[in-house]
Amino acid sequence: MSSPASAGPVVAPPQKVNLRTPEVMSAVQEQVESHYRSDIVDKVRRNGGILRVGDVTVRLAKQFGFCYGVERAIDLAYAAGKVFKDRRLFILGEIIHNPEVNEQIRSLGIKNLMGKGKEAEIDDLQPGDVVIVPAFGTEISTLEQIKERGCQIVDTTCGDVMSVWKRVRKYASESATSIIHGKAEHEETKATSSRALGNGQGHYLVVLTLAETDYVCDYIRHGGNKEEFLEKFRGAYSSGFDPELHLRSVGVANQTTMLRGETEEVQRRIRQAIMDRDGPELAGTNFRFFDTICGATQERQDALRELLDVKMNLLLVVGGYNSSNTSHLAEMGEEKLPTYFVRNASRLLSTEEILHYNLHAREEVVARNWLPEGPLVVGITAGASCPNNLIEETLIRLFELRGIGREQLQAAA
Numbered sequence: 259m260s261s262p263a264s265a266g267p268v269v270a271p272p273q274k275v276n277l278r279t280p281e282v283m284s285a286v287q288e289q290v291e292s293h294y295r296s297d298i299v300d301k302v303r304r305n306g307g308i309l310r311v312g313d314v315t316v317r318l319a320k321q322f323g324f325c326y327g328v329e330r331a332i333d334l335a336y337a338a339g340k341v342f343k344d345r346r347l348f349i350l351g352e353i354i355h356n357p358e359v360n361e362q363i364r365s366l367g368i369k370n371l372m373g374k375g376k377e378a379e380i381d382d383l384q385p386g387d388v389v390i391v392p393a394f395g396t397e398i399s400t401l402e403q404i405k406e407r408g409c410q411i412v413d414t415t416c417g418d419v420m421s422v423w424k425r426v427r428k429y430a431s432e433s434a435t436s437i438i439h440g441k442a443e444h445e446e447t448k449a450t451s452s453r454a455l456g457n458g459q460g461h462y463l464v465v466l467t468l469a470e471t472d473y474v475c476d477y478i479r480h481g482g483n484k485e486e487f488l489e490k491f492r493g494a495y496s497s498g499f500d501p502e503l504h505l506r507s508v509g510v511a512n513q514t515t516m517l518r519g520e521t522e523e524v525q526r527r528i529r530q531a532i533m534d535r536d537g538p539e540l541a542g543t544n545f546r547f548f549d550t551i552c553g554a555t556q557e558r559q560d561a562l563r564e565l566l567d568v569k570m571n572l573l574l575v576v577g578g579y580n581s582s583n584t585s586h587l588a589e590m591g592e593e594k595l596p597t598y599f600v601r602n603a604s605r606l607l608s609t610e611e612i613l614h615y616n617l618h619a620r621e622e623v624v625a626r627n628w629l630p631e632g633p634l635v636v637g638i639t640a641g642a643s644c645p646n647n648l649i650e651e652t653l654i655r656l657f658e659l660r661g662i663g664r665e666q667l668q669a670a671a
């Protein structure tokens with residue numbers, strides 16, 4: 259990709275603009291609420307999260323749906339649409355992992371520069387264009403390209419993601435390789451990986467599963483076949499990464515939306531491997547970790563754990579299928595009871611059939627006979643990127659399938 263800064267005159271950086279003025283934010287609030295709010299969900303929440311009509315009971319998790327980081331990102335994107343209404347507006351991929359929200363962002367005239375559904379090229383950006391950085395952040399190189407083009411940047415990166423960046427930068431400054439528990443292709447992990455390089459001296463390796471962690475641990479303890487290692491983790495380590503050299507001193511961090519239990523296990527296994535290799539004293543120098551699961555992810559996992567203690571017939575998890583924190587909620591549910599991960603209400607096809615995302619097959623599949631007859635208790639939760647209006651529609655559809663209409667629900671809520 260060509261760089262106008264190196265090819266032509268230096269472009270002056272745009273002036274900082276405060277988007278969060280009271281007038282703008284009050285207009286944003288109104289619009290955001292009209293798109294994503296739900297009266298029914300708000301009422302059920304206020305009534306202890308239980309809605310009972312006839313022989314159907316719905317129990318909502320105590321924490322679900324939009325987190326503070328997502329709310330802030332959406333507010334800023336809507337504010338950008340108002341403050342820069344005469345400029346061209348772009349976004350670096352999806353603002354969050356929810357197709358309905360992304361569709362709303364598109365409807366505001368904001369064009370996507372990356373990934374699936376890309377509508378424009380970074381190369382075509384001009385000074386004065388506005389570029390929104392999503393809640394997961396972006397890679398340093400991408401940010402540089404945009405700055406070089408003199409664009410106005412609206413950075414919605416969540417503060418919790420930036421905390422992970424701070425941590426991996428510190429590891430790099432201590433010449434420790436960052437081992438990142440996450441998905442190598444996830445936007446947040448790519449953004450974090452780019453910070454793990456520090457000033458060029460740092461390295462990173464991304465591990466996703468405990469099986470991958472065990473492979474790395476074996477290598478730490480006994481060495482192994484370097485070519486095989488590099489092939490196995492292709493696309494998940496920094497340029498020039500050498501397992502012989504760069505697993506001597508490591509620091510573990512994680513994508514903010516992983517399962518806490520699994521992340522802790524990754525840390526524990528790597529620490530043990532370093533201790534086995536170096537002994538306890540040196541392990542203190544060669545191993546460091548910092549828990550970077552965000553508060554919102556933690557709260558949603560804790561709330562679901564509590565909900566799963568209640569006897570229920572099934573669980574509905576509502577949200578985008580590429581949402582990491584939502585997928586983990588579905589995993590937690592699957593361990594306990596029939597769980598259906600649905601994008602929205604349209605997936606509840608009939609009392610016989612539901613179209614849901616199978617995490618293992620990584621595709622939507624139809625399940626039959628999913629809705630039992632007779633008294634029914636259904637748990638509902640949703641990931642940090644799911645708006646309340648989608649939860650409401652799912653709830654309404656569920657009751658509708660049992661012959662209970664919207665008016666009855668509104669009266670009972």
Ligand code: SF4
Pocket residue numbers: 325326327328393416417418419514515552553554555583642
């Ligand atoms: S899920 Fe966590 S890290 Fe992601 S936007 Fe929400 S609060 Fe921030």
